Amino acid sequence: MIRPALLSAVLAVSLCCPAAAENNGVLRIGVLNDMSSVYADFQGPGSVIAAQLAAEDFAKTSKRKVEILSADHQNKPDIGAEIARRWFDVDGVDMIIDVPNSAVAFAVADIARDKNKVFIGSGAGSALLTGAKCSPNTVHWTYDTWAMGHGVARALMQQGNKSWFFVSADYAFGADLQKQASDEVLAEGGRVLGNVRHPLGTNDFSSFLLQAQASGAQVIALANAGGDTVNAIKQAAEFNLGAKQKIVALIFDLQSVPALGLKSAEGITALNAFYWDMNDQTRAWSKRYQERHPQKEMPNHMQAGVYSATMDYLRAVDKVGSPADGRAVVSAMKATPVDDPLFGRVTIREDGRAVHPMYLLQVKTPAESKGTWDVFKLTATIPADQAFRPLNEGGCPLVSKQN
Numbered sequence: 001m002i003r004p005a006l007l008s009a010v011l012a013v014s015l016c017c018p019a020a021a022e023n024n025g026v027l028r029i030g031v032l033n034d035m036s037s038v039y040a041d042f043q044g045p046g047s048v049i050a051a052q053l054a055a056e057d058f059a060k061t062s063k064r065k066v067e068i069l070s071a072d073h074q075n076k077p078d079i080g081a082e083i084a085r086r087w088f089d090v091d092g093v094d095m096i097i098d099v100p101n102s103a104v105a106f107a108v109a110d111i112a113r114d115k116n117k118v119f120i121g122s123g124a125g126s127a128l129l130t131g132a133k134c135s136p137n138t139v140h141w142t143y144d145t146w147a148m149g150h151g152v153a154r155a156l157m158q159q160g161n162k163s164w165f166f167v168s169a170d171y172a173f174g175a176d177l178q179k180q181a182s183d184e185v186l187a188e189g190g191r192v193l194g195n196v197r198h199p200l201g202t203n204d205f206s207s208f209l210l211q212a213q214a215s216g217a218q219v220i221a222l223a224n225a226g227g228d229t230v231n232a233i234k235q236a237a238e239f240n241l242g243a244k245q246k247i248v249a250l251i252f253d254l255q256s257v258p259a260l261g262l263k264s265a266e267g268i269t270a271l272n273a274f275y276w277d278m279n280d281q282t283r284a285w286s287k288r289y290q291e292r293h294p295q296k297e298m299p300n301h302m303q304a305g306v307y308s309a310t311m312d313y314l315r316a317v318d319k320v321g322s323p324a325d326g327r328a329v330v331s332a333m334k335a336t337p338v339d340d341p342l343f344g345r346v347t348i349r350e351d352g353r354a355v356h357p358m359y360l361l362q363v364k365t366p367a368e369s370k371g372t373w374d375v376f377k378l379t380a381t382i383p384a385d386q387a388f389r390p391l392n393e394g395g396c397p398l399v400s401k402q403n
Contacts, residue, residue, distance in 0.1 A: 026065045027323050029055070029310060030093045032083060032108065033123055035072035038201050038227035039100045041255050043123040045070075046303040047098045049292050053285075054310035062318055069093060073104050075200055080104035084111045094323035095120065095313055098306055100226075101200075102126035102173040106133060113137045118326040120313060122305035125225070125251070126176045127389060130351040134396035137326045139313075139333060141354045142273050142305030145173065146389040149180025149223075151271045151382055152250050155360055156219060157188040161246055164190060165215040167208050167232060168223035170197035177250055178223040193217045202228060205235045213241055225251040230259045237264055254300040257375040262366045265375075270361045274301035274342050275376050278359075281341040298373040304342045309354070312338055312346070345384065351396035358387040 031051050033043040048070045055066040069087065073080035080099070087093035088111065096112065099105040100123030112119035113135040120139045121129055127146035129138060153164075164185050168174035174197065182192050193215045196208045209232070212220040220241060222232050229249045233256075236247045249256070252270035276286035276298045285307070289299045299307075316332035317323045330352070337347040343356045361376040369375060391399055 026067055026092070027314075027317060028067045028069060028087075028091065028093045029313075030083075030087045030091075030096045031068060031070040031098050031306065032073055032080060032087075032096050032104075033070075033098045033100050034075055034226075035070075037075055039075070039123065039225065041259070042226045042253050042300060043098055043100050043302055043306075046289075046293060046297065046299060047123065047306045049289060050299060050303045050307040051097065051310050053288060053292070054307045054314065058311060058314040062314070064314075064318065066314065073099070073101065075101045075104065077101075077103045077107045081107040081111060084108045088112075088115045088117050094118065094317075094326070095329075097121075097310060097313075098123045098302070100124060100302070101171070102128070102176065103171050105129060106172065109133065109135050109138045112326065116326045118313065118323075118329055120309045122309055123302045125173045127180065127394070128172070128176060130349075130353040131389075131394035131396055134351045134394070134398050136352075136398060137330055138352045139309065139330060139348055139354060140352055141309040142302050143271075143358070144353070144388065145177040145180045147358055147387050148250050148271055149177050149182075150184040150389075151358060151360070151387065152248065152269065153181040153184035153221075154188065155269060155271075155380070156246070156248060157185060157190055161219045161248075162190040163193055163217045164219045164221055165193050165212045165217035166195035166221050166223050167205070167212055168195055168197050169225070169228060170199055173225070174223045178221075181221055181223065181250055198224070198228070200228065203231065205232045206239075208232075209236055209239055209241060213239065213245065217245060219246050219248050222247070222249045222251075225253075230256050233260060233264070233268075253302070254298060254373070254375065257363055258372060262364065262369055262375065265363045266365045268363045269379075270363070270376065271358055271382075272301040272361055272376075273356060273358055274299075274304040275359060275361060275378070276304075277374065277376075278378070285342060308340045308342050308346070312340070312348075347384070349391055350399045351391060351394055352398075353388055353391075353394075355384045355388055357384050358382040 095118040105124035127144040360380040
């Protein structure tokens with residue numbers, strides 16, 4: 001969990017600079033996420049570092065000054081909305097990025113649209129952001145519930161795991177993730193035997209796991225994330241659920257492995273958009289990130305997404321000439337595919353979905369690992385055109401009818 005001293009240092013960034021940035025020629029970006037709860041280790045200050053690295057790299061080729069602000073939305077939509085309004089109205093923020101917790105992301109996306117600013121989701125999960133709730137001011141960069149739910153369920157179904165029970169976080173993200181995985185299971189001829197929902201930040205999963213165990217399902221699927229996923233897997237091991245049933249985390253990120261330990265995590269399947277040790281470019285950038293991180297952690301795919309999306313946004317601002325018209329900036333991002341050093345070829349569709357390959361990973365055994373962050377091995381690549389929901393199936397009103 002994030003240390004209080006570090007939290008204070010990160011939050012202080014948002015207090016250091018004068019308001020009305022547009023008037024003094026400064027472009028301001030706000031990193032809004034969970035700094036103190038279940039997602040703090042998975043986005044938190046790491047996402048701020050990623051945005052700062054992007055601002056520094058952008059400065060090498062542009063004279064435009066960029067400042068990074070940050071704040072903790074505490075996983076509460078009202079607090080996230082209040083911060084977003086203050087940033088846009090008072091502090092001169094032009095773009096808000098990251099925003100894990102889909103309920104908060106929906107609120108921020110609405111505000112960005114109303115004020116013609118830009119919202120980019122990296123930690124945000126719900127595929128509704130590019131579906132019924134799509135916006136001309138929103139880009140969804142790293143992953144979404146459709147990609148994770150369908151991708152992981154498809155891989156497990158191909159291994160013969162036909163009956164499923166879901167343990168899901170009780171808010172928009174968990175419900176959407178469960179739905180996407182369930183749709184894939186049913187489409188592949190499997191069965192969903194039941195589900196149970198738990199509050200965000202649950203410490204005791206015993207009653208939920210016992211219901212899952214009693215279902216007799218081959219797969220107990222965790223439709224949650226961050227600290228909730230780690231705690232659920234730990235407690236499932238205490239009940240020895242893995243002896244007869246397969247515990248599957250639909251969202252499983254890099255920081256989950258050290259939190260569990262390789263012995264407990266080995267063999268777990270994960271679907272990510274980036275892994276630090278994939279190639280020379282990912283390793284070089286990740287080393288820079290690690291050197292900046294107070295705990296010397298490597299970045300996960302959501303933190304890498306903050307870097308890449310920020311870079312793409314800043315290039316679009318330079319192309320448009322100003323951050324003032326958020327819709328124009330997003331349109332410029334959509335019009336210009338990029339060859340990103342961390343995500344490969346990235347195209348942003350009409351609905352705001354950034355499309356790129358996704359990677360099926362498997363946690364290494366202790367014998368295979370050569371260090372704390374050497375935890376995954378690549379087992380399959382999902383091409384960009386297969387990784388995300390088809391454009392014409394999301395219900396986004398921005399999508400032209402011919403698609």
